Amino acid sequence: MEFSTFLIQLLNGVQYGLLLFLVSSGLTLVFGIMGIINIAHGSFYMVGAYLAWSLTGAIGNFWLALPAGIVISVLIGMLLEWLVIRWLYHRDHLYQVLLTYGLILVVEELRSVLWGDDVRGVDIPKILSASIPLTENQSYPVYRLWISAVCLLVAGLMYWVIQKTRLGMMIRAGASNREMVQSLGINIQVVYRVVFAAGLTLAALAGMIAAPVSAVFPGMGNHVLIVCFVVVVIGGMGSVKGALIASLLIGLVDTFGKVVTLAIGGFKVLPELSSMTVYVLMAAILLWRPEGLFGKRL
Amino acid sequence: MGDNGSEKRPELSRRGFLKAGAAVAGVAGIPAIARAQGAKMKIGLMLPYTGAFAAPGIAIENGFRLALQEAGGKFAGRDIEFIKIDDESEPSKATDNINRLVTRDKVDLVLGTVHSGVAAGMIRVTKESGVLHIIPNAGFGPATGALCAPNIFRTSFSNWQSGFAMGVVMSKRPAVKNVVTIAWRYAAGEEFVKGFKDAYLKGGGKVTKELWLPFPNVEFQALLTEIAAIKPDAAYAFFAGGGAAKFVKDYNQAGLSKSVPLVGPGFLTEGVLDAVGGAAEGVETTLHYGDGLETPKNKAFRLGYAKTFKLQPDVYAVAGYDSGLLLEAGLKAVKGDFGRKADLIKAMENAKIDSPRGPMRLSKAHNPIHDHYLRKVVGNENRVAGIAVKALDDDPAMMAACKM
Structure with missing residues (x-):
């Protein structure tokens, strides 16, 4: 591999990793703070993409559709927490998996009724539609760089809110001892509602900003969901920092796993087995640290 | 059958009776079908x-x-x-x-x-x-x-057919000496690539590299960089539905459509043209049907x-x-x-x-034996540009496997 190609692949890996972080951070947040396993997380990624498509069509401007989509996502999140999620806090993880799996089916059906089953697309906003030439025949869309910037911004914002603000303090306290926080006069119900809405909005936001470079189609969240779980497991359940590191690791391993040629003893390993690289990485890390990179000791 | 021979007399007379009955029914405007009358x-x-x-x-x-x-x-x-x-x-x-x-x-x-x-x-x-x-x-x-x-x-x-047709088209183009293929690694993806290779290699072309993606993964960026580094004369791709829409868009945004023409079986651009905007303009595919x-x-x-x-x-x-x-x-x-x-x-x-x-x-x-057309994306149509292969039959390997 030429050095320039290597650098571009590095960029591809980091860029993919950052987008993964944006999707999976919501999942790890909801699990770490509320103890809820949300299987329907990928569906909200899809909902975000469809929101971007329908709102851009209705409003005619991606930049107005984005905040509108965020507001709608927050409202959906709060409604869902009030309607279904809050009954799960004192229940076993199995109930959570069952209920959020049911949510997947409901969301898929609603998507089919509301938006249909066709493949849709969102145009890249004009201001970011340029490409930067990298080599004589390949260029890099500015929009992809912008996605990375948004992901970094969200990561910084999450760190600041959780570590430096009063709300963040309540969130952290609620995560470690729900009853104690409640008896200190903090309405933990509201805190949880905010956290769940934030988690859902992060997934939807990822779907919205990915919509112009991706396509918008039924089931697009399913693949993302599996990788998100790998991110959360590698990074450590509930650790946002871990999710960031794990996302970047997966982005790089997945990217290079597809293009590096590797043979052991005449048996072609890569790229033939590239679909397994991410899972092999997960297995290796779990052997070394069963709690994940930044998870609480089990 | 059974119209002569005295031993078949009883049957004959029953048939005669039925025929007569049917004739009456015909007069009465009921379809004259002897057997299973009226059964849908x-x-x-x-x-x-x-x-x-x-x-x-x-x-x-x-x-x-x-x-x-x-x-x-x-x-x-x-x-x-x-x-x-x-x-x-x-x-x-x-x-x-x-x-x-x-x-x-x-x-x-x-x-x-x-x-x-x-x-x-x-x-x-x-x-x-x-x-x-x-x-x-x-x-x-x-x-x-x-x-x-x-x-x-x-x-x-059959999947093989639409791949084969594109292989024939590419092997007839002197400027296209080597091609990179890219597809999902599952049964259909392998058949579409095999069809292409069967025709293209036989016609003297060379497949520089086969790139594969696990189905239904849509993270194409790494492989697009590979294509850019290899610089083939054309890229032959099979994806379908949402994956195809995303691939065509990514391919265009990576600036590859300018230097490496994108071709594929018809399903690469079937039902996705509205979704990809202008990103598919000029993409050539082969299928047994098309617009225009x-x-x-x-x-x-x-x-x-x-x-x-x-x-x-x-x-x-x-x-x-x-x-x-x-x-x-x-x-x-x-x-x-x-x-x-x-x-x-x-x-x-x-x-x-x-x-x-x-x-x-x-x-x-x-399996159908039918013409395959070369189509080119113009606006939101897969416009037929000509016949790629006339009366194309299926993969000989598949036909040999059929015992009946």
Whole structure:
């Protein structure tokens, strides 16, 4: 591999990793703070993409559709927490998996009724539609760089809110001892509602900003969901920092796993087995640290 | 038969009686069909009505119904009764669903389906039970290869065919000396790539590298960088649905469409052109159907379809329509008597279908032999630019595997 190609692949890996972080951070947040396993997380990624498509069509401007989509996502999140999620806090993880799996089916059906089953697309906003030439025949869309910037911004914002603000303090306290926080006069119900809405909005936001470079189609969240779980497991359940590191690791391993040629003893390993690289990485890390990179000791 | 010989007298007289009865019935305006008088032919529609393939499923049913409507609501005087089942494109439910149609509803023919995995499950049951089966989409090779059976027909295509057609086109272009292929690594992806290679390598071309992606992964960026580094004369890609839309967009945004022309089997640009905006402009594909086929048959078909369903027909609707024509041809030969299965099958085998796609007949393995067109994306149409291969038959390896 030429050095320039290597650098571009590095960029591809980091860029993919950052987008993964944006999707999976919501999942790890909801699990770490509320103890809820949300299987329907990928569906909200899809909902975000469809929101971007329908709102851009209705409003005619991606930049107005984005905040509108965020507001709608927050409202959906709060409604869902009030309607279904809050009954799960004192229940076993199995109930959570069952209920959020049911949510997947409901969301898929609603998507089919509301938006249909066709493949849709969102145009890249004009201001970011340029490409930067990298080599004589390949260029890099500015929009992809912008996605990375948004992901970094969200990561910084999450760190600041959780570590430096009063709300963040309540969130952290609620995560470690729900009853104690409640008896200190903090309405933990509201805190949880905010956290769940934030988690859902992060997934939807990822779907919205990915919509112009991706396509918008039924089931697009399913693949993302599996990788998100790998991110959360590698990074450590509930650790946002871990999710960031794990996302970047997966982005790089997945990217290079597809293009590096590797043979052991005449048996072609890569790229033939590239679909397994991410899972092999997960297995290796779990052997070394069963709690994940930044998870609480089990 | 049985018209002479004194030992057959009792039967003769019964026939005579029936004939007389039928004649009376004919006078009374009732169709004069001797056997199973008035019995409808039961057709099971096992198609996806929900999920990602709902649109093709509905198009296939519409196409079939259009053929029936044009025949006057009956095929060769035979009334048709439909029994519908939503297969959800879910292979794990295929066996249950097809058994329900064959065992419980006792259908005389099943039409299905879009998804190859589901169709494979259907074939296992129809092959054994012998119930007539028309496949209106699923393009996996073994359906008319190792799994073939006298009662199983396909009116759509085989994956290998549309790949092969593009291989022929590319091998005739002197400027295209080496190609990189990229596809999902699963059965269909491998068949589309094999078809291309079978034609292109034989024509003297060289496949520099085969790039594969696990199905249904849509993270293409790393492989696009590979293509840019290899700098082939063309890239041959197979993806479908949402994955195809994303691939075409990513390919264009990476700036590759300027230096490495993108080509593929027809499904790369089928049903996604509205979603990708202008990103697919100029992409060339091969398929047995396309936009702007100016034959009288196709014009009439498109007009009739649009009028009846208020929708534009597509390649799926064509296969549904041709399934209807195929059955009609068979029933005509046996005068609507679908109990004469052997004769019905023989007539369907030998049918020459005047399809909207052009002339079509069936191979010994019951796969369509039909022209493949070279199409080029212009605006939101897959415009036909010419014939890529005339009367293309299926993969010889598949045909050799078909024992019947």
